[in-house]
Amino acid sequence: MTKNFNTLFIILALACAAYAQITVPQQATAGESATLTASSGGTLYLIGPGTAIKRDVKSGEVTLSADDLAYAGRYTAIVNGNAQSLYVSPAKPQKLSFMARPSRVPVAQPNVISGAVFVLDHNDNLVTQPGAVKFELGVTGQAPVSQSVPTKDGIAYIRAASGKREGPAQFTASVGDIVVRRIVQQVASDPCNLRMKAQRSGNDIAVETEPVRDCSGNPVPDGTIVTFIETTNEHGKSTVDARVKHGIAKAMLPAQPGATLTVASGVVLGNEIRWGGQ
Amino acid sequence: MSAAKSSNRMTFFLLAMLFLLSSIPAVMIHARAWDEADNSSRFDFTNSSTAPRELEDQTQTAIKREYAAAWQNMEDALAQNRIDLVDKSFVGGERDQLLRQIDQQKKNGLSSKLDDRSHKVEFAFYSPEGTAIELHDTVELSQETMDGGKSVHSDNATQKYVVIFTLVGDKWKVRTLQEMQ
Numbered sequence: 001m002t003k004n005f006n007t008l009f010i011i012l013a014l015a016c017a018a019y020a021q022i023t024v025p026q027q028a029t030a031g032e033s034a035t036l037t038a039s040s041g042g043t044l045y046l047i048g049p050g051t052a053i054k055r056d057v058k059s060g061e062v063t064l065s066a067d068d069l070a071y072a073g074r075y076t077a078i079v080n081g082n083a084q085s086l087y088v089s090p091a092k093p094q095k096l097s098f099m100a101r102p103s104r105v106p107v108a109q110p111n112v113i114s115g116a117v118f119v120l121d122h123n124d125n126l127v128t129q130p131g132a133v134k135f136e137l138g139v140t141g142q143a144p145v146s147q148s149v150p151t152k153d154g155i156a157y158i159r160a161a162s163g164k165r166e167g168p169a170q171f172t173a174s175v176g177d178i179v180v181r182r183i184v185q186q187v188a189s190d191p192c193n194l195r196m197k198a199q200r201s202g203n204d205i206a207v208e209t210e211p212v213r214d215c216s217g218n219p220v221p222d223g224t225i226v227t228f229i230e231t232t233n234e235h236g237k238s239t240v241d242a243r244v245k246h247g248i249a250k251a252m253l254p255a256q257p258g259a260t261l262t263v264a265s266g267v268v269l270g271n272e273i274r275w276g277g278q
Numbered sequence: 279m280s281a282a283k284s285s286n287r288m289t290f291f292l293l294a295m296l297f298l299l300s301s302i303p304a305v306m307i308h309a310r311a312w313d314e315a316d317n318s319s320r321f322d323f324t325n326s327s328t329a330p331r332e333l334e335d336q337t338q339t340a341i342k343r344e345y346a347a348a349w350q351n352m353e354d355a356l357a358q359n360r361i362d363l364v365d366k367s368f369v370g371g372e373r374d375q376l377l378r379q380i381d382q383q384k385k386n387g388l389s390s391k392l393d394d395r396s397h398k399v400e401f402a403f404y405s406p407e408g409t410a411i412e413l414h415d416t417v418e419l420s421q422e423t424m425d426g427g428k429s430v431h432s433d434n435a436t437q438k439y440v441v442i443f444t445l446v447g448d449k450w451k452v453r454t455l456q457e458m459q
Contacts, residue, residue: 045430047390047423049457050375054386054425071375073457078423078431085433087459101407114330114406118442124371126440126454153440155403155412157330 022079024086030072030125031091034064038079048075048088072125090128091121098173100182105162106189108216113137113184116157117173126154134174135160139167139186162186164216188218194270196228196263204252205230205275207261211247219247220265228253229262230275321346321397328404328411337450338401341411341443344450349394352376352455356390359383369444369451391422411450413441 021039028034038044038059046053046064049071057079069075072090076083097118105112115135119127133156138144142165149156156173163169163186171182192215198207207228212220226249231237240251253261256275263270323342327333333341348367355363355376364376383389395418403412417439422432442454 045388045423045425047388047421047431050378052379052382052386052388052390052423054388071456074435074437076421076423076431076433081430083431083433087457089459090456099405099407099409116405116407116410118410120371124374124454126442126456128440128456128458153402153412153414157403157406159330159406 022077022082022084024077024084028064028069028075028086028088029091030088030121031066031070031123033066034069034086034088035061036064036077036084036086037061040080042080045078046075047078049073051075070123072121072123090125091123093119093127093131093175093178094122095120095124096133096173096175096178096180098180098182100171100184102184104185104187107162107166107186107214107218108164108189110161111159112162113160113171114158115160115171115173115182116155117151117180119151119154119156119175127151128154131175132156134172136172136174137163137169137184139163139165139169141165144170144172164218166218188220189214189216191220191224191226191265191268194226194263194265194268196261196270196273198253198261198273198275200255201252203255205255205259205261206250206252207263208250209244209248209263209270212244212249212265213247220244222246224249224265226263226265229264230254230256230259231262232256232259320394321399324398324400328401330406331404331408333401333404333411337404337408337411340450341401341413344443345399345413345441345452348452348455349397353392353394355380356383356392359389367452368455369446370453372452372455387426389424391424392419393421394419409445410453411443413439413443415439415441 023037025034038057041058044055044057044062046068051068053068069088072088074085074087076085097120100115117133119131121127131151132148133151134146134148135158136144136146137160147158149158166186166188169184169186171184173180191212194212195210196207198205209226214220222244224244226242226244228240228251229237230253235256240253242249242251259275261273261275351363351367359380361377361380364373368376398416400414402414417437419437420434423430438458440456440458441452443450444453
């Protein structure tokens, strides 16, 4: 009789274990605790991204800590061979990984500045829920240019024109109150409206440009090459390369009556002077 | 006569050894090529155009190779609880995540067997400055959790992943390998 009772008990226990139920929450968020329900006690396994937990649990509610569910993805909870899966979503944005290029750029150039942002939560999960990143670009003393870009699968990117004023431009990306800044040094672009004057200096001609500026009025950096060209029918063409110093380029050319003097920098041509020997 | 016979046998033996030795590298190369072909044949990459930057052929080839290697390294690392394999393919948050999982597996006497049977991979994003790439992958995979030598659970699933590769030195490594709902 006792033997039969023991056998029945074992069969019932096995049947209970076989029908043990585990209920997982419909929704869970990475880095937040969650509760699952086990209809019988036993060993709980929780397998998921960054997680491989094994612990004994009693029947009833089982709390999974914020650390147990740190990472977004699919988790499988197993109790007594009964398994249920749950998807843990990324949490709210907490970090921005902002890549901005280049660090130095000429002013007033279209689509030369690029920025890409990965939106992450506090555990570095990519926040794939739709959102928006606000990009701003501007130099001190000027209203920044601003654009809101929707994220797609955790990424937002922008291509922007450089501003008209030289100087360190603040390039920022923000989501809510999370702001990340990068500095893009805007430098003067190619010279524009290049003009020179010439005067006799002994047996030579002293040529000198007016302050060399780009088309936005920014002085070009010192060291920019300016080429002075002297052309005569008798001697042909001779050139002198001079570097801009304190905004101005200077050179000496041999004084030859009837010479044509021109000035150029890069692809920009300046004014022309006919040297009459004065 | 006997000495000549012995000499012939020795010559034959030496030639046979020489032939065997010379064929070993060829066999090894063949085996490796077969392994690589087998490893990457599960990966079906869609050659769609990436935005905002077009993917260079060389970069595309490197990503295909490194992605297949990353899955292999992850599977081996989780099956054998080997942290040394993680650094070969992973960086940043994904590296930390895998190291934590292996650490917990070791403490609890667990291991995970992953078998990625097929991948449908799409290039989704290539950053303007060329240092980050996002892929979308739909993977047919089976997973088995082992406690000691005993299987505690196994299942098959079709799982979507978002993958971010980042350029580390001259090598592309996985920074994010995140399951999507």
